[in-house]
Amino acid sequence: LNPALSGERFVVVYHLRGTREEATAKAEDICLEDTVELPLDLVPDGPIRSEILGRVENIRPISGDVFEARISFAVETTAHELTQLLNIAFGNISLKPGLRIERFEFPDNLLESFPGPRFGRDGWRKMLGAALRPLLCSAIKPMGMSAHECADLAGRLALGGIDIIKDDHGLTDQPFCRFEERVGRCAEAIQKANAETGMKCVYMANVTAPQDEVFHRARVAKNAGAGALLISPGLTGYDMMRLLAEDDDIDMPIMCHPAFQGSFVTHPENGISHHALFAQLARLAGADATIFPNYGGRFSFTREECAKIALETQGPMGHIKPIFPTPAGGMTLQRIADMARVYSGEVIYLIGGGLQRHETDLIEACRDFRRMAERSIMNDDARRP
Amino acid sequence: LNPALSGERFVVVYHLRGTREEATAKAEDICLEDTVELPLDLVPDGPIRSEILGRVENIRPISGDVFEARISFAVETTAHELTQLLNIAFGNISLKPGLRIERFEFPDNLLESFPGPRFGRDGWRKMLGAALRPLLCSAIKPMGMSAHECADLAGRLALGGIDIIKDDHGLTDQPFCRFEERVGRCAEAIQKANAETGMKCVYMANVTAPQDEVFHRARVAKNAGAGALLISPGLTGYDMMRLLAEDDDIDMPIMCHPAFQGSFVTHPENGISHHALFAQLARLAGADATIFPNYGGRFSFTREECAKIALETQGPMGHIKPIFPTPAGGMTLQRIADMARVYSGEVIYLIGGGLQRHETDLIEACRDFRRMAERSIMNDDARRP
Numbered sequence: 001l002n003p004a005l006s007g008e009r010f011v012v013v014y015h016l017r018g019t020r021e022e023a024t025a026k027a028e029d030i031c032l033e034d035t036v037e038l039p040l041d042l043v044p045d046g047p048i049r050s051e052i053l054g055r056v057e058n059i060r061p062i063s064g065d066v067f068e069a070r071i072s073f074a075v076e077t078t079a080h081e082l083t084q085l086l087n088i089a090f091g092n093i094s095l096k097p098g099l100r101i102e103r104f105e106f107p108d109n110l111l112e113s114f115p116g117p118r119f120g121r122d123g124w125r126k127m128l129g130a131a132l133r134p135l136l137c138s139a140i141k142p143m144g145m146s147a148h149e150c151a152d153l154a155g156r157l158a159l160g161g162i163d164i165i166k167d168d169h170g171l172t173d174q175p176f177c178r179f180e181e182r183v184g185r186c187a188e189a190i191q192k193a194n195a196e197t198g199m200k201c202v203y204m205a206n207v208t209a210p211q212d213e214v215f216h217r218a219r220v221a222k223n224a225g226a227g228a229l230l231i232s233p234g235l236t237g238y239d240m241m242r243l244l245a246e247d248d249d250i251d252m253p254i255m256c257h258p259a260f261q262g263s264f265v266t267h268p269e270n271g272i273s274h275h276a277l278f279a280q281l282a283r284l285a286g287a288d289a290t291i292f293p294n295y296g297g298r299f300s301f302t303r304e305e306c307a308k309i310a311l312e313t314q315g316p317m318g319h320i321k322p323i324f325p326t327p328a329g330g331m332t333l334q335r336i337a338d339m340a341r342v343y344s345g346e347v348i349y350l351i352g353g354g355l356q357r358h359e360t361d362l363i364e365a366c367r368d369f370r371r372m373a374e375r376s377i378m379n380d381d382a383r384r385p
Numbered sequence: 386l387n388p389a390l391s392g393e394r395f396v397v398v399y400h401l402r403g404t405r406e407e408a409t410a411k412a413e414d415i416c417l418e419d420t421v422e423l424p425l426d427l428v429p430d431g432p433i434r435s436e437i438l439g440r441v442e443n444i445r446p447i448s449g450d451v452f453e454a455r456i457s458f459a460v461e462t463t464a465h466e467l468t469q470l471l472n473i474a475f476g477n478i479s480l481k482p483g484l485r486i487e488r489f490e491f492p493d494n495l496l497e498s499f500p501g502p503r504f505g506r507d508g509w510r511k512m513l514g515a516a517l518r519p520l521l522c523s524a525i526k527p528m529g530m531s532a533h534e535c536a537d538l539a540g541r542l543a544l545g546g547i548d549i550i551k552d553d554h555g556l557t558d559q560p561f562c563r564f565e566e567r568v569g570r571c572a573e574a575i576q577k578a579n580a581e582t583g584m585k586c587v588y589m590a591n592v593t594a595p596q597d598e599v600f601h602r603a604r605v606a607k608n609a610g611a612g613a614l615l616i617s618p619g620l621t622g623y624d625m626m627r628l629l630a631e632d633d634d635i636d637m638p639i640m641c642h643p644a645f646q647g648s649f650v651t652h653p654e655n656g657i658s659h660h661a662l663f664a665q666l667a668r669l670a671g672a673d674a675t676i677f678p679n680y681g682g683r684f685s686f687t688r689e690e691c692a693k694i695a696l697e698t699q700g701p702m703g704h705i706k707p708i709f710p711t712p713a714g715g716m717t718l719q720r721i722a723d724m725a726r727v728y729s730g731e732v733i734y735l736i737g738g739g740l741q742r743h744e745t746d747l748i749e750a751c752r753d754f755r756r757m758a759e760r761s762i763m764n765d766d767a768r769r770p
Binding site: 175212 | 387389390419420421422423424427428429432433436437461462464466467468469471472473475476477478479480481482524526527528529530553554555557558559560561593594595596597598617619620621622624625627628643644645646647648649650651652655656657678683684685714737738741742
């Protein structure tokens with residue numbers, strides 16, 4: 001064994017479409033394609049063949065024409081880099097149809113390289129002074145409002161008792177609403193509302209931005225009094241979120257948004273499963289909460305897919321903290337009772353347009369939202385798991 | 386009109402699956418989802434409704450159940466940021482099935498915000514001293530080799546007359562082959578070979594890396610004598626490539642690799658077309674050459690898809706330079722004559738394993754590669770377009 005190789009391996013579970021023979025060939029292809037990138041007969045004997053090459057641990061049928069393959073890779077092939085870990089799991093092989101990542105199994109010596117979420121569920125609850133209930137989030141929208149209008153909306157949402165008021169993920173630094181002005185005014189409006197209500201609402205600024213702007217905006221947001229950050233790792237790369245989460249000076253909880261990531265999940269035979277992408281990778285990359293389209297809303301995720309995302313936000317993952325699922329997308333207050341059966345009380349409910357429909361009495365609509373969220377955990381079906 | 390809005394718009398062409406009524410509904414949904422993110426009845430009158438909201442310019446049928454919609458967006462919604470441009474074009478809407486970006490149409494006042502490729506086709510040709518012929522590229526692989534072994538392979542490829550010798554895209558900074566040592570040894574081996582042959586082979590270092598390492602590695606590579614950089618924007622985010630390309634100190638041509646991007650193209654009804662992704666976006670984000678799986682190799686791209694990629698690498702795009710298509714993936718020397726009919730002489734041929742099959746006489750295999758590439762443009766079908 002090469003002294004640089006520990007023998008430790010991580011596992012990626014793939015679902016492969018085809019007959020047993022086809023699935024076996026696909027599994028063997030994954031082993032080659034994402035490591036040595038050579039035909040098997042050209043792979044040298046010794047540690048390259050025995051350790052560097054991916055290894056099919058087992059294959060089993062899970063439905064008529066889908067097989068599940070557990071494939072292991074040497075931890076060192078990732079160089080303990082998030083970018084290269086994703087490359088090993090789904091680099092070249094992403095270009096071949098009929099295979100999908102179902103989940104990841106990471107050993108401790110790989111997880112140790114990734115601090116993960118800095119706050120996690122407990123961090124959010126402590127910051128917001130909310131021990132048990134679902135947390136409430138709403139969005140500053142539509143794009144096109146001035147910074148003044150954004151702040152006015154933020155202040156009213158805060159007066160209504162929303163916990164987290166986020167920039168819509170499309171608000172960046174547009175000429176009609178500059179980042180610095182918006183962030184300053186919104187944070188101020190929310191602090192003013194908090195002084196009135198005695199609550200602990202936080203403003204969450206969107207720092208999805210050019211690579212050389214992300215940290216600058218995060219610092220501007222922090223200095224202005226923002227309490228959390230929003231980022232879309234599909235746009236910035238996952239590793240940018242990891243870097244933000246690890247930064248001791250930034251030191252704010254992070255929520256991730258699925259923009260530009262839909263192609264990974266829209267076809268059931270390809271891509272990455274909802275829970276591996278929106279829960280496992282989000283946690284590994286340092287998100288404290290993960291937004292995804294709720295079932296039954298204006299997107300196409302199923303109730304079962306959403307339940308699996310929620311499960312993996314708290315599944316065993318070494319030292320990596322559990323994070324909050326944040327279902328969103330065309331939600332209304334009427335859906336909360338049903339959602340509580342899926343998410344229990346361990347959730348951030350994100351309702352945007354559904355509150356704005358009550359524009360004439362937005363503050364009262366927010367209070368209804370809060371009452372319904374609190375009431376949702378009073379029944380047996382929705383206790384903290 | 387809000388004074389911050391110029392009235393200039395850019396167009397995204399989508400292919401929408403369904404009946405005319407369904408396609409029309411999808412087009413209207415795109416207009417909302419990727420801008421204001423509110424139901425239409427909640428969108429305020431005035432500039433938000435008339436300018437910020439996406440606008441369906443036209444819809445026409447292109448096959449039995451596919452319609453093409455040209456949708457325009459105000460240039461200012463992008464904040465002239467690449468991350469936000471991608472968000473407008475394919476942010477939330479990526480999460481809905483049955484729609485695909487076919488191509489982009491960017492007006493000059495948007496393109497002016499993006500310098501694009503620093504070198505382009507002419508830059509590569511000047512650097513490599515190759516005025517007309519196809520350029521030749523090969524890869525240092527398999528992962529698992531020591532830096533010494535990498536350099537030995539690189540040196541032999543250079544002696545054989547390969548123009549660009551790239552790190553395999555999975556070589557980063559693994560403990561069994563550290564970046565700095567590999568880059569130093571490979572660049573040295575290639576310089577030594579050049580001294581012997583009188584040729585101008587360049588070493589291309591892979592700088593796909595953690596966010597806070599990319600520029601450091603690029604500088605290390607440059608100082609060591611590398612002549613070009615490889616990056617996988619699916620892993621680092623497109624904007625990292627843009628930033629590298631714009632950097633006056635780095636000042637090296639960039640080739641991009643499609644790792645982790647397959648899900649955008651594997652299903653014909655979803656995602657982004659091959660040419661919009663691998664040609665238009667690659668150019669906009671500063672790539673000087675773009676790797677994609679060649680037709681008939683071990684991936685599933687069709688000849689027509691590859692031809693369209695090649696076409697868009699030189700299509701009109703304001704001041705943005707044409708770049709080289711770089712077909713790869715299980716290619717062999719025998720395929721070059723046919724490929725010349727698709728790519729003409731304006732191509733970088735990337736052959737990795739196909740050369741290593743001739744391990745006992747690798748240098749001679751490289752010379753064959755060069756002869757066949759040169760010969761490929763001697764016939765009428767494959768003149769420079």
